[in-house]
Amino acid sequence: MTYKILIADDEPNIVISLEFLMKKEGFQVAVANDGEEALAKVDSFKPDLLLLDVMMPKKSGFEVCEALRADPSRAGLRIVMLTAKGRQTEVAKGLAIGADAYITKPFSTKELVAKVRSILESA
């Protein structure tokens, strides 16, 4: 089956990279540029996995993640958080609010792809 990936990030160039990378892996991809759009696209696009940036306008990645995890009907959604803030406390916070993985920027494209695959396949 084809997995659906939603990319939520406000940095256009990062979105370009991620979109290209995910499509090349054969995933179906949608893009959101801020937190609110991300929540809306989760409803409309119904992704299997969400690549979620933390520092976004309107709603931060943390807020988006918490809102999604508060809804039991979306328990199957995998969330991988991306952040340019690499502090341990933030990694811990991301995992505590229910993210499946927490990846710091800049990331290795191979590792990111491997992580996304393993999460999707273990579900």
Place this chain on the structure above:
Amino acid sequence: MNASWVVAILSTAYLGLLFAIARFGDARADAGKSIISANVYALSLAVYCTSWTFFGSVGRATSGGLSFLTIYLGPTLMILCVSIIVKMIRISKSQRITSIADFIASRYGKSQLLAGLVTVIAVIGVVPYIALQLKAISASLDIIFQQTAAASDPWWRDSTFAIAAVLAVFTILFGTRHLDATERHEGMVAAIAFDSVVKLAAFMAVGIFVTYGLFGGFPDIFRQAADFPELTRLMALDETRAGTWASLILVSGFAILFLPRQFQIMVVENVDEGHLRRAVWLFPLYLLLINVFVLPLAIGGLLHFDGRGVNPDTFVLTLPLSQGAEGLAAFAFLGGLSAATGMVIVETIALSTMVCNDLAMPWLLRSQWLNLAEKKDLSGILLGIRRGAIALILLLGYVYFRAAGEAYALVGIGLISFTAVAQFAPAMFGGMYWKAGTRVGAISGLVAGFAVWLYTLLLPSFAKSGWISRSFMDQGLWGWPWLKAQALFGLAGLDEITHSLFWSLFANIGLYVGVSLLSRPGAVEASQAERFVDVFRYDQRATENHLWRGKASVEELVALLERFLGPGRAHQQLAAYASSRKVGDWRRLSADAQFVQFAEKQLAGAIGSASARVMVSSVVEEEALGLDEVLDILDEASQVRAYSRELERKSRELEAATAELREANERLRELDRLKDDFISTVTHELRTPLTSIRALSEMLHDDPRLELAERMRFLGIIVAETERLTRLINQILDLAKLESGQAEWMTGKVDIAEVVRESVNSLEKLFHDKQVAVATDLPEEGAAVVLADRDRLMQVMINLLSNAVKFVPAGEGEVRVTVRTEDAEVRVEVADNGPGLAPGDRDVIFEKFRQGGNALTDKPQGTGLGLPISRQIVEYFGGRLWVESQPGQGATFVFTVPLPTRITPERKTT
């Protein structure tokens, strides 16, 4: 002759009886069944009536008439002031006072100097009084043996010396069996009360015998006296001597309180304050009864021995003898003996306690002669000192008797002593009612009063008997008439007692009050003042405990007690104390404040409060009184108010300093937090472009078959992101330099109009690409010349212009730059027709990495550092940078740069 045997047997039997009573009283006291009742207490106060009363009142009445009554009016009036006496008793109990010297010393900071001074004054002052007793007994023996007194006899054949020796031995046996002076001598008090009964009975027996036996009752005597004008005079009040009356009443009123023996009986020996209520009427009644027959005896004696040269001081004996009533005469002799012995016993015991505690002990404690540390038990030495003191005092009394005794009648000698102890009055009353009285003041007053007394009363008494030259009395010291001993400063016409009392109290009170007001009490002094004056207000136990702080060991304190009290007595007291603290064994007591207090009080009983203080502090490591504790207790003493103000000031300063520190700490925390945030933000800003660069590079690297268009697009992004990184790093370094003050400035004359033109020109392509219209409104050349760094000003302008371009709508954008000189500055405005700023964003945009909410769409072009850097630059040149904007109405960024002062002198003057 038989009479001497009779007298010897009678005297010995009488003294033996007294001794038995004393033993009985002590035994009962030890068994816990005190025989001191209110009646016994009141009667014991009559120790005031000595042989002076017994023999001397009659003598005085024969010359001074009713004035003999003053000596009894004073005490009667004084004892009615119950509150004063109750206060003295309460203070003495709470402070464990052993004598009047202890009382005064304790009040003024437990001063050894003061204790010694009071003791010296008391001893010297009272010696004439002791001599008086010796003289009275001696005279009465002469009457009984029908000899004439021969003062020229050598002392070893002098019966008076024998009397003094017998009295000394008796007093030693009687009064110094125990050591602790605050353990009351209940046996002694009982014996003294018995003495009082005997002397009253004897005197009244003689009075009744003379009045109703020799004469036909009171009316008969006064009728017979009426035939003689000089006797009529005795029965009338002599108005011209009102001053003498007043001073005698005053001096005797003081005597009832401050004579060492009166203080001993009334205060130290008091077992129950309630006993005073009985004494208030019983003691005056006693005085009344013992005086009822004085005038009849005086007149009767004068009538009976008309002109036969019989000494009126001996009428009490000679009248019965002249009638052959030898039994009555013997009884009268016993009465006189009891009056004398009672006085001598109590007076010398009181004085010996003072001499031992306040003179001998301080000296011994300091001297090397007696190595106190090596002596296990000093109680024997203490007893020895007291016994020696008793013997010494009686010896001094005898010496005075030999030296001056013949010059005066009995009453005269007594009044010399009264005037001496009256010197204690200012320090005592002041001590009990005036907190501002100080140690230095008390010492000054006492020394001055005592010196005046010595010069105007004691020395003249020697001079009158021919022992020393009279010249200082007749011509004045060094021949200065105003220093005549009994007419100081020309104050003649008074009797010697009034004269001396006036000048001594004048000097005493004057210096006591004056010096006290000029001096400041120490902490101990001030706290003692508070405890004395407000004795009724403070719960003694509570205040004492928190007034003391220090370290002590039980062993050392116990050793101290054993040394001064003797091991047996010390252990007894310790056991009693332990059980009061509900501790089974005193060896398990802890050396807390209360225990130290207990030990000091026990020692005070043995060696006086001043010496006890010294001993206790020698083994206890004491901390100085905490100011706050002193404050609690001494809230009214004036120097404490000063302390208080000082403390409050210090406390306020501390609070202020604390607040400042807290504030500084807050600021540091805030700065630390800002620094963390800054680093975190910088990290984020650096990682973001790096992310794109790395991801895209990896994809290019991993996929060689990527289409050319994709390749070019990716490489383009990589270049742009690299530029963004470079710009960011440069700006961060720039800002860091600006903020740390390490930036290099090339300051010179800069024409702002030119800077604006050049900036606009350099961005022409940018305006053109976005089709933004640029308009400038600039002053003529040279009008807006400032001192600044041209490149930095250019940096600011380019930043503001490129911001404006960023936010105006493409195609319809308008940017207007206006430069104007206003007052002493150049004002530059960059206005755009963009979306404007929300009020909340107007300040935020000048913070690092904080861009307005809608700047995100065009993120790669802004680092979030441009405006903070621009503001740093403008402020460096003394100007300001701010924004004026309303949402939807564009934004106007304004900055100013001050004009150099020499360019605008005329502007400034207008």
